[in-house]
Amino acid sequence: MRRVLVTGLGAVSPFGAGVKAFWDGIAAGTCAIRPLTLIDTEGFRCRIAAEVPEVIAGSRRRSRADRVALAAAREALADAGLDKRERASAALLVGAVGGGMLEAEAWYWRRVRGGSASRSPFDGRGESEKDQGPAAPAPLRSILPVSHADVLGSALGLHGPRETVVTACSSGAVAVAEAAELIADGVVDVALAGGVDAITRICYMGFNALKLLDPGPCRPFDRDRKGMSIGEGAGFVVLEEAEHARARGARPWVDLAGHGSTTDAYHVTAPHPDGDGMTRAMRAALATARVDPGAVGYANAHGTATPQNDRIESAALARIFGEGGLLVSSTKSMIGHAMAAAGSLEAIATILAVARELIPPTANLAAPDPEVAFDCVPGVARERAVECAISNSFGFGGQNVTLLFRRAARGR
Secondary structure, three states, X not given: OOOEEEEEEEEEEOOEEOHHHHHHHHHOOOOOOEEOOOOOOOOOOOOEEEOOOOOOOOOOOOOHHHHHHHHHXXXXXXXXXXXXXXXXXXXXXXXXXXXXXXXXXXXXXXXXXXXXXXXXXXXXXOOOOOOOOOOOOOOHHHHOOOHHHHHHHHHHOOOOOEEEEOOHHHHHHHHHHHHHHHHHOOOOOEEEEEEEEOOOHHHHHHHHHOOOEOOXXXXXXXXXXXXXXXXXXXXXXXXXXXXHHHHOOOOOXXXXXXXXXXXXXXXXXXXXXXXXXXXXXHHHHHHHHOOOHHHEEEEEOOOOOOHHHHXXXXXXXXXHHOOOOOEEEOOHHHHOEOHHHHHHHHHHHHHHHHHHOEEOOEOOOOOEOOOOOOEOOEOOOEEOOOOEEEEEEEEOOOEEEEEEEEEOOOOO
């Protein structure tokens, strides 16, 4: 099996555009969960979220999610130093769920409330109910999750295999795992993979209806946690076969040494009560990497801050790694749950934790849950050099994936 390296990173997060803004924010333990402005929150139990600030340029003919994805993908390709020729045969895998639904909802919302709407959902107020910008018609297909791959492939000159992954909250991480498979199997030498999602009404209203949102910023692994916080953004990585990267003089961030994907099919929304699929995904990642559990020093948890999920994930981690030795933290405590983008943004956080020798903290963790048998790095980042780290992503329906990253020789 061919080795897979991570040679490029790109992110747009609630801290703004760029990997630097993302890393600076999470390394400082800053919580970017604030009052939601994108949509009307009147009457909802939860009225906060982690929004991407208005820093993303681009044509209003593209959805907010497409523009965010393009910015992150461009940064990843530039970071990897790939020229036009090298991009041409690269694979593209995009994890997505919401597509351009935010704009379609705004269009429909105005129609049913005000009795009028243009022929296109991409008009009038753009992505925000408070945006009074000019009309900008766009094709209806931009509403679908597959639109992101079309936009990225065309704009960035990526003409290799192309795939859209829709596995709920694990979509971005599954896209990275599938891209690694294409490289390991010799289908391609280079791939751009990641996930993107924008806040939408259907998502925000749905999680409110399920009573899964905390009215305050979420508190993963806290004894008094009450639920998750919604977020948005995009994260992309460039994956590259090791010899190909070496031949062009690329310096890797880390090795993507292993991954594991499983499906519980236990319940539409709830995880398996014993964490069966989570456990199998972590074991598969260790097996493909040929890494002993003792070599893993850090886990970037799925860590949604719902009472059930945190408890089950903690028990699954203890089943694999034992109790106490592993550092565990949740990036969602700072950027919320970015849905399809969560797994890829958290993968970038894990990559940088290995490369920078700094474990990002869990924000808002004031009273650690005694049932969680790990140091969850409350509040303040921890200096720690680790050889290997994992990133967990678990989607609705029991769609589980674990990515395992290892320090790279001559890495950045």
